[in-house]
Structures are given as C-alpha cells and as structure tokens.
Amino acid sequence: MKFIDEFRDPAAVRALVEKIRRDAGDPPMRLMEVCGTHTASIARSGLRSLLSGAVSLVSGPGCPVCVTPDGYVDAAIALGHKPGITLTSFGDMLRVPGKRSTLEKERAKGIDVRVVYSPLDAVALAAAEPDREIVFLGVGFETTAPAIGGAIRTASDRKLKNFSVLPSVRTIPEAMAILARDPEIRIEGFLCPGHVSVVIGTQPYEELASKHHIPCVVCGFEPLDILLAVSMLLRQKKEGAARVENAYPRGVAPEGNRKAREVIAEVFAPCDTGWRGIGVIPGSGLRISDRYAAFDAERKHGVPVIFAMEDTPCRCGDVLKGKILPPECPLFGKACVPEEPVGPCMVSTEGTCAAYYKYGGGLR
Amino acid sequence: MTAGKASATDRILLSHGEGGKRTRELIGTVISRYFSNPVLAPFFDSGLLGRIDGEIAFTTDGHVVSPAFFPGGDIGRLAVCGTVNDLAVCGARGIAISCGLVLEEGLPIETLERALAAMRDAAAEAGVLVACGDTKVVEKGKGDGIFITTAGVGVMVDGWRPSPEAVRPGDRILLTGTMGDHYVAVLVARQRLSLSAPVLSDVAPVGGMILPLLERFGSRVRFMRDPTRGGVGVTLNEMASSAKARFVLDEERLPVRESVRGVCEILGFDPLYLANEGKALLIVDPSAAEDALAALREHPLGREAAIVGTVEEGAPGVRMRTLAGGLRAVDYPVGDQLPRIC
Amino acid sequence: MCLAIPAKVLSIEGDNAMIELGGTQREASLMLLEGVSVGDWVIVHAGFAIEKLSEEDAAQTFALLKEIMESGSDEVH
Numbered sequence: 001m002k003f004i005d006e007f008r009d010p011a012a013v014r015a016l017v018e019k020i021r022r023d024a025g026d027p028p029m030r031l032m033e034v035c036g037t038h039t040a041s042i043a044r045s046g047l048r049s050l051l052s053g054a055v056s057l058v059s060g061p062g063c064p065v066c067v068t069p070d071g072y073v074d075a076a077i078a079l080g081h082k083p084g085i086t087l088t089s090f091g092d093m094l095r096v097p098g099k100r101s102t103l104e105k106e107r108a109k110g111i112d113v114r115v116v117y118s119p120l121d122a123v124a125l126a127a128a129e130p131d132r133e134i135v136f137l138g139v140g141f142e143t144t145a146p147a148i149g150g151a152i153r154t155a156s157d158r159k160l161k162n163f164s165v166l167p168s169v170r171t172i173p174e175a176m177a178i179l180a181r182d183p184e185i186r187i188e189g190f191l192c193p194g195h196v197s198v199v200i201g202t203q204p205y206e207e208l209a210s211k212h213h214i215p216c217v218v219c220g221f222e223p224l225d226i227l228l229a230v231s232m233l234l235r236q237k238k239e240g241a242a243r244v245e246n247a248y249p250r251g252v253a254p255e256g257n258r259k260a261r262e263v264i265a266e267v268f269a270p271c272d273t274g275w276r277g278i279g280v281i282p283g284s285g286l287r288i289s290d291r292y293a294a295f296d297a298e299r300k301h302g303v304p305v306i307f308a309m310e311d312t313p314c315r316c317g318d319v320l321k322g323k324i325l326p327p328e329c330p331l332f333g334k335a336c337v338p339e340e341p342v343g344p345c346m347v348s349t350e351g352t353c354a355a356y357y358k359y360g361g362g363l364r
Numbered sequence: 365m366t367a368g369k370a371s372a373t374d375r376i377l378l379s380h381g382e383g384g385k386r387t388r389e390l391i392g393t394v395i396s397r398y399f400s401n402p403v404l405a406p407f408f409d410s411g412l413l414g415r416i417d418g419e420i421a422f423t424t425d426g427h428v429v430s431p432a433f434f435p436g437g438d439i440g441r442l443a444v445c446g447t448v449n450d451l452a453v454c455g456a457r458g459i460a461i462s463c464g465l466v467l468e469e470g471l472p473i474e475t476l477e478r479a480l481a482a483m484r485d486a487a488a489e490a491g492v493l494v495a496c497g498d499t500k501v502v503e504k505g506k507g508d509g510i511f512i513t514t515a516g517v518g519v520m521v522d523g524w525r526p527s528p529e530a531v532r533p534g535d536r537i538l539l540t541g542t543m544g545d546h547y548v549a550v551l552v553a554r555q556r557l558s559l560s561a562p563v564l565s566d567v568a569p570v571g572g573m574i575l576p577l578l579e580r581f582g583s584r585v586r587f588m589r590d591p592t593r594g595g596v597g598v599t600l601n602e603m604a605s606s607a608k609a610r611f612v613l614d615e616e617r618l619p620v621r622e623s624v625r626g627v628c629e630i631l632g633f634d635p636l637y638l639a640n641e642g643k644a645l646l647i648v649d650p651s652a653a654e655d656a657l658a659a660l661r662e663h664p665l666g667r668e669a670a671i672v673g674t675v676e677e678g679a680p681g682v683r684m685r686t687l688a689g690g691l692r693a694v695d696y697p698v699g700d701q702l703p704r705i706c
Numbered sequence: 707m708c709l710a711i712p713a714k715v716l717s718i719e720g721d722n723a724m725i726e727l728g729g730t731q732r733e734a735s736l737m738l739l740e741g742v743s744v745g746d747w748v749i750v751h752a753g754f755a756i757e758k759l760s761e762e763d764a765a766q767t768f769a770l771l772k773e774i775m776e777s778g779s780d781e782v783h
Contacts, residue, residue, distance in 0.1 A: 001625065001626070001728050002712065003747060004711075004712060007767070008687050010687050010689060013687075014689050016774075017688075019775060035708065037706060037708055044634075044686070044692065045688040045690060045692075046684070046689070046691050047690055048690070048692075049691045049692065050688065050689060063706055064705075064706055065706060090705045091701075091702025091704045092702070092704040115702055115703060117558070117630075118734075118752050118753020118754070119752060120754075121753065139705075140705065143708035143710065143751055143756070144751065146754065147735075147751065147753065147754045150735060150737045150754060153737075154737075194708075195708035195709075195749070195756070196708060198710075220767075225767070228771055235774065235777060248767070249767060249770075250759050250767055251749055251759065251763075252757075253757070257738065257739070257757060259738050259739060259740055260738040260739075260756060263737070338698040357695070358693065358695045359692040359693050359695075360683075360692055557732075558733060559730060560731045560732070562729050623728050626726075626727040626728025626729055626730030627728075627730045629711045629728070630711055632709045704709060705751070705752050706708060706709055
C-alpha cells in the first residue's frame with residue numbers, strides 16, 4: 001500500500017538496524033517513545049527485540065486512554081445510566097476500568113453504548129435519533145482534539161440540541177516538560193509523537209531541546225520511520241547536540257496544521273487537568289469553551305468528572321513516566337492481565353503493559 | 365413468491381412453530397421444496413441413515429450472524445459450511461447434517477426461503493444430505509430474524525486421525541488462503557462504520573480441498589483446524605497448546621487481501637484475529653509440505669495457500685518473525701477487536 | 707496515541723471527501739484541511755483528513771535515510 005509498504009521494506013529495515021547497533025553506545029541511550037501508537041508499532045513489528053541492548057526504549061504517557069482518569073469512566077457510566085442517554089465512543093474506551101466497572105460491563109446491564117469510528121458519526125446519530133441524547137466520549141490529544149471540536153462545531157451549525165461531548169482532551173508538550181524535569185526518569189532523547197505533531201508542528205518541542213538539553217525527533221509510525229528517528233537521536237547524542245529534528249516530513253510540516261489549531265482554539269480553552277497515574281499537570285488540558293457550553297456534557301447533565309490519585313498497588317503511573325518497565329510492577333501478568341486489567345496501561349492496545357503482555361517485551 | 369397454502373401469510377407467525385396445521389404447511393410447502401431426499405422425505409422423527417462403514421465423526425454448530433445475508437454468503441451457507449468444515453478438519457467426509465431453525469415472528473417467508481435455498485446449494489456442494497430438521501418460532505424481538513443450528517455426521521478418511529502429539533520441530537504450518545475475508549465482509553455489510561470494501565466472505569466447504577491430502581500423505585498431515593472465530597491467531601494458539609509446540613509464523617508469508625488490509629489499517633485491526641469460514645490450517649511433515657502446498661493451490665479454494673510458518677524448538681506458544689525481522693509473541697486477543705483511535 | 711492512515715481522495719463534495727485505501731472506501735471530513743483536490747493523498751484520523759501527503763515529502767524521508775546510512779560509516783571500516 002502506498003505510503004505504507006515503502007516504509008516497511010525488510011531490507012532497508014535490516015540495514016538500518018545494523019547501523020543502529022554499530023552506532024549504539026554503552027550504556028544504551030535511554031529514549032522515550034512518547035506516543036502509544038509508537039509503543040504498539042514497536043512491539044508489533046518486533047523492533048524491541050531487534051534493538052534490545054542497543055538502545056533502551058521506555059514508553060511515555062502518550063496513550064490517551066491510559067492517562068484518562070478513572071473518575072472520567074465513572075462519570076461516563078453515571079451518564080449512561082440516565083434515561084434517554086446514548087453514549088458513543090471510540091472502541092478503545094470500552095474496557096477501560098473506572099473505580100468499579102467498565103463501559104463494556106455496564107452495557108451488559110443495559111446502558112446504551114455505541115462504538116463509532118469518527119466523532120462525526122456521533123453527530124449523525126444525534127441527527128438520526130432526535131429523541132435520544134447522544135453523548136460522545138471525547139478522549140484524545142492534539143491529534144483528536146480538532147476532530148472532536150469539528151464535531152461540536154458541526155452539531156452547533158446544524159442546531160442539534162441532543163448532542164454533547166464529555167471531554168477528556170490533553171496536550172502533550174506540557175507532560176513532556178514534566179518528564180524532562182524529573183531527575184529520576186533521565187530521558188536522553190524523545191521520539192516525538194508524529195500525529196500530534198501534524199497538528200502542533202515542531203516548535204513546541206524547542207524548549208525541551210534548548211532548556212532541558214534533550215534531543216527531540218518527530219517520528220512516524222512505520223518501522224523505517226521509527227528506526228530513522230532512533231538513528232537521528234543517536235547521531236545527536238554523538239555530536240553532543242540537542243535540537244529538534246523531523247524524521248516524519250511526509251506528515252509533519254514545521255508549522256503544523258493551522259486550520260486544525262484554529263478549530264481547537266475556537267471550541268476549547270486550556271485548563272489544568274489530571275493524568276491518570278501522574279497527577280494534575282497545569283495547563284495540560286482542554287475544556288469546552290463557554291461559547292460551546294451547550295455541548296459540554298459535564299455542564300449540560302451535571303455529571304462532574306472527579307480526579308483523584310488512586311490508592312492502588314498498580315504502578316501504571318511509573319510505567320507511564322518511564323520509571324519502570326511493565327514486568328517490574330507486582331501486578332503485571334498476575335492480578336493485571338488484558339482480560340481483567342487493573343490499570344489503564346493494560347487496557348488499550350497501545351498501552352505499554354498490554355503491548356508488553358501481548359507481544360512479549362524482551363522476548364527471546 | 366411463497367408457495368401455495370402457506371401464503372395465507374407471507375411472514376412467519378408464532379403458530380408456524382406450534383406443531384399444528386401451520387407447522388405442517390410450512391414444512392410441506394416451503395421446507396420440503398428445498399430439502400428433498402429419501403432420508404428426510406418420510407419426515408420420521410429421525411433421519412434413518414442406514415449402515416455406515418468406517419469411523420464416525422459427529423459435530424454441532426450454532427449460527428447467528430448479523431446481517432443474515434452478506435457479500436459472498438449468508439446464514440444458510442454458513443450453517444452448512446461451519447459444520448462440514450468442523451468434520452473435514454477432523455478428517456471426516458460429511459454424510460448428513462441436521463437443520464434446526466429458530467425463526468423470529470414476522471420474518472418474511474421469502475427470507476427463510478433464500479436461506480433454505482443457500483443451505484440446499486451448499487449441502488450439494490459439500491456432498492451432504494440434510495437428514496432431519498426442526499423449526500421453532502420465538503416472539504418478535506426475541507431473536508434476530510433467523511438462527512440455524514446444524515449437527516453433522518461424517519466418516520473418517522481410513523486410518524487417519526488428528527495427532528497433535530505427533531507434531532515435531534521442523535513441521536510446516538500451512539494456511540489455505542487469505543485471512544479475514546469473512547469477518548470483513550460481514551463488518552462492512554453491517555454498515556455501522558460507513559465503510560465500503562470489495563470483500564466477499566470466503567464461506568465454503570473445505571473438505572474437497574483438504575481431505576484428498578489425507579489420503580495422499582496420511583499421517584504426514586499431523587492435524588488440522590479451521591480458523592473461524594478469533595481467526596488464525598487464536599486457532600494457532602489453541603493448536604500450539606494441544607501440540608505442546610512452539611509455532612513461529614513468518615509475517616511476510618501470511619496472505620491478506622489488499623482490501624482487507626485496507627479495512628484493518630483504517631480501524632486498527634489485526635487480520636490475524638479476524639474470522640474465516642472457508643480456510644484450514646494444517647501442520648504438515650516437512651517432507652510433504654511442498655507437495656501438499658502444490659495440491660492445495662490446484663484447488664479453486666486454495667489458490668492463495670501458503671506455508672506460513674514452522675514448528676520450532678522452544679516453549680509452547682505462537683511467535684511471529686515480523687516483516688522487520690524481529691520476533692514477537694502472538695497471543696490471544698481479549699474479545700472482539702474494536703475500531704480504535706490509538 | 708493517534709492511529710491515522712494515508713488514503714487517496716477519490717471525490718469531494720463540499721467539506722466531505724470519499725477516501726480510499728487498498729480498495730476500501732469511507733467518507734472523511736475536509737473541515738481541518740485547506741486546498742485538497744481529487745487525487746491527493748491525505749492522512750486521515752478519526753474520520754478527518756488532517757494533512758496532505760506528497761511524493762516529494764515521502765522522498766525526503768528516504769533522503770534522510772540515505773544521509774544517516776552514510777554518516778559515520780568510515781568509522782566502521
């Protein structure tokens with residue numbers, strides 16, 4: 001397939017892996033793949049086994065499902081139990097544990113949850129079923145925020161009264177800055193999230209490079225993209241440099257997508273928000289702006305999302321911060337498995353724990 | 365469209381399932397027009413199959429699919445193929461199947477007839493008799509139009525038995541064609557995700573393709589399974605645990621249709637875990653693997669057959685040598701795959 | 707976090723496009739992207755086209771690869 005298969009070419013992958021192994025230092029450079037799709041792609045393509053010993057890849061907080069607090073799931077469930085409400089969601093959210101239950105389990109008890117591919121499908125559903133209140137579970141980062149915003153704007157233009165969004169939208173650079181400042185984490189290079197960067201461009205990473213002296217390379221999602229970005233980070237280390245580079249030029253323009261950012265600016269407003277396992281990060285969230293308050297499910301239906309740090313032996317927080325690898329958590333593979341996840345990192349396909357469990361972390 | 369007296373109504377009524385006059389009418393004027401053979405015809409309480417020479421295999425399978433009609437097949441064809449394929453992968457040629465219908469009140473009789481016609485055609489294709497049947501009707505809202513349960517009896521290829529315990533390192537893993545066609549055809553037909561893709565279900569009876577291999581290669585074909593629900597990924601995991609063996613797949617060799625890949629890329633699905641209804645997985649001694657592959661490819665259902673992996677030394681389970689040259693685990697998925705953003 | 711795929715634009719009607727990947731088609735919104743024409747390749751996420759793809763930009767990746775593969779190779783031999 002065009003723009004896919006060229007970037008999976010086995011011969012090129014092999015050559016690049018050899019090159020990385022030759023250039024790798026000792027101890028291995030400690031890199032963080034911020035984005036969960038990177039985590040999943042690395043695991044699925046077996047890159048972790050190819051790179052083991054050459055670079056140390058730790059996974060960051062870049063899976064929106066994983067960092068969505070359990071209070072959000074609880075609020076969604078509470079909404080779903082109100083009469084007349086239909087919840088719509090990306091498939092990822094269905095098995096995410098709240099404090100006591102999941103949307104999948106509550107669906108079996110009778111709440112109406114429908115999986116959609118696009119937020120616009122939820123708007124179409126609202127138009128088709130005017131007697132139901134359609135609530136979209138708007139989870140995502142900067143990549144998805146414009147799509148959620150676009151859906152809200154569409155519903156507003158169409159004057160739909162029965163559509164609202166329960167937002168759980170976060171922005172990545174603020175979280176990366178927190179991780180960069182944490183001396184325990186010791187990140188030596190960031191693989192920056194490619195599709196977030198499609199929207200925000202490369203500029204937001206400049207401070208990480210200049211202030212924290214951490215090399216940053218924007219990275220695509222095919223095996224060659226990831227290996228290229230790893231090589232570029234190794235090269236920066238060798239040079240003693242810390243700059244922002246773009247290994248995903250076919251997707252990411254340095255200035256990002258202005259139109260998408262305009263939609264975000266119109267529909268959302270920045271706020272402080274809690275990240276599951278990490279805590280509240282100032283300015284890292286997007287709430288629905290007052291202009292579109294009528295489409296904010298939290299305000300419309302009076303179901304607040306309450307954030308509290310969980311009291312649990314689950315170490316997803318440390319996994320999300322790259323402090324430990326999943327097998328170092330006492331629950332991993334025992335009390336916490338994909339069928340009955342304790343922590344969110346085990347839920348999403350791109351959750352770090354799930355990727356480790358499913359594809360085998362340091363597999364021989 | 366509907367025949368004779370039953371057409372006093374053109375929809376299924378509760379009374380069609382109550383054993384009285386309408387039940388007789390439905391059987392006499394509708395069902396018997398599709399299934400007419402000497403075993404079924406007398407409508408005894410059992411189909412009398414007579415003496416059967418050989419070892420007997422017996423299986424059952426319930427069929428629910430929404431929508432009941434989809435590109436490449438329908439619930440009737442599925443109900444026949446599901447059962448005869450379960451026989452075939454155990455080395456048995458199907459002789460007779462049963463047909464248990466659970467119909468929802470209000471189902472158009474024309475829809476029932478389409479499903480019956482498909483069953484008739486698939487049974488002829490697979491060479492089995494529909495030997496007995498039963499019809500029940502549930503109230504409107506308590507079923508999904510039509511459910512079909514079939515049980516099947518078959519005779520084993522002489523001297524052959526599935527032998528997972530005979531699997532050895534070096535054995536080859538053969539897959540008879542592309543992955544995920546059935547699942548994707550049904551998913552697209554559901555129209556909930558507004559996708560369109562030129563994909564036909566692969567639903568077909570596989571006995572004609574795989575049973576001759578048993579006659580020719582005997583126990584060099586160790587054992588076989590059909591990768592239905594859960595797809596190749598789940599079925600291979602089950603096979604690996606029954607064989608207590610380590611299967612290593614070659615990603616490069618796994619056949620996937622371009623349009624199925626397209627759907628998978630869009631929704632974030634893995635074709636390894638998507639259902640098939642006309643495929644088989646075979647574990648074959650290396651000395652027979654190439655010839656078995658050639659024979660499969662000569663059959664119309666096996667043109668895209670491939671040797672997709674090897675049995676290797678090591679802890680039991682399934683691994684995959686990826687396109688990139690890495691190695692990873694292939695595990696059981698949790699439930700159905702759902703379209704995802706991440 | 708963000709699964710997005712390259713797809714070709716088959717037709718455009720207002721703010722909506724029909725996009726295609728490997729023979730599979732779906733509608734996608736063009737609300738977030740300017741200047742899209744039929745025949746363009748775009749990156750689609752959650753039903754929205756979020757960026758255009760071009761052959762030249764793809765070639766840049768291969769140029770970067772070439773540059774990386776050639777860098778520091780003298781130390782090896």
